[in-house]
Amino acid sequence: MTPRRTLHHFPLDPASRQARLALGEKRLDFDEVVVRYWEPNPEFEALNPSGLTPVLVEETDRGQLVVCETRAILDHLEETAKGDALLAPSxxxxxxxxxxxxxxxxxxxxxxxxxxxxxxxxxxxxxxxxxxxxxxxxxxxxxxxxxxxxxxxxxxxxxxxxxxxxxxxxxxxxxxxxxxxxxxxxxxxxxxxxxxxxxxxxxxxxxxxxxxxxxxxxxxxxxxxxxx
CATH class of the missing domain: 1.20.1050.10 (Glutathione S-transferase Yfyf (Class Pi); Chain A, domain 2)
Known part of the structure; x- marks a missing residue:
């Protein structure tokens, strides 16, 4: 089953933009939730206790996977998603x-x-x-x-x-x-x-x-x- 992806992000956050660009480059559909990270947000902090964006949530019939922050998201997409690799064979x-x-x-x-x-x-x-x-x-x-x-x-x-x-x-x-x-x-x-x-x-x-x-x-x- 193709995961349903939701990216929690702030549009002018460079870290969030890395996740968005990687998802786009791999041609992966995703929903977006904009996070006003400077305001209290218990629901978002339940996903990522650090309160930092971005957070990627993947849902399948087997359950939910929460991937927090840029490097974890980039590595996860590179390891699991189809599409062009963003790290070279060399x-x-x-x-x-x-x-x-x-x-x-x-x-x-x-x-x-x-x-x-x-x-x-x-x-x-x-x-x-x-x-x-x-x-x-x-x-x-x-x-x-x-x-x-x-x-x-x-x-x-x-x-x-x-x-x-x-x-x-x-x-x-x-x-x-x-x-x-x-x-x-x-x-x-x-x-x-x-x-x-x-x-x-x-x-x-x-x-x-x-x-x-x-x-x-x-x-x-x-x-x-x-x-x-």
Whole structure:
């Protein structure tokens, strides 16, 4: 029996977007429940006591499986779902994809998202006042360092981890697309990265992300433009 899948997520959460992109790339249907993670939610916390998104629930006639948070969801889909693999047959490319996954979910999240997304999004959601400009400058400087590194990789590769699309590209697209929603990615300064983003932005799995809108926080004008 094909599982009925429900993804509990927040649309502008990079972690949630990784799960959505992986599900889309594997052409898996799923229902969505949007979680306002900054508000008390006993039902969601019963699924994941950490309170963190995303959470994937699969239901079959044999029962329910709850898979909590990004890495567990990505690994679960790679192990169980049909469709194109998101880790290459090559051991070297698999290792490189996993290295870059760690890069985005730890280093990039700490050095960039914890500043830019906190100041531009979370403060508004939590009503914590205006953005702190020194924190914004530090986040933008860190972002440019990361973008320069990714651009160098893509000058020599078709995709971030090598010759084929992988979970590394899913992670990168998830993180960068949220920053792009806020107009924070200076694409013209990183032509190889911009070409890569054009490719992944045009894939069917990406279309639902381009329709995301957070009430009170409109996207940058170019956000859903494929010819950005």
């Amino acid at each position: 051991a070297a490319e698999r290792a490189e994809a996993r290295r870059l996954l760690q890069w985005f979910d730890k280093k990039f999240d700490y050095e960039v998202n914890a500043l830019l997304l906190h100041e531009k999004m979370e403060k508004r959601l939590l009503r914590l006042g205006p953005p702190d400009m020194p924190a914004m400058r530090a986040g933008r400087e860190a972002l440019r360092r990361h973008l320069g590194y990714f651009d160098e990789l893509l000058q020599a590769r078709d995709w971030l981890a090598g010759r084929r699309l992988s979970l590394a590209d899913i992670a990168a697209a998830a993180h960068l697309s949220v920053l792009d929603y806020f107009g924070e990615v200076p694409w013209r300064d990183y032509p190889a990265l911009k070409t890569w983003y054009s490719k992944i932005k045009s894939r069917p799995c990406f279309r639902p992300l381009l329709a995301d809108r957070q009430p009170g926080i409109p996207p940058a004008e170019h956000y859903d433009d494929l010819d950005f």
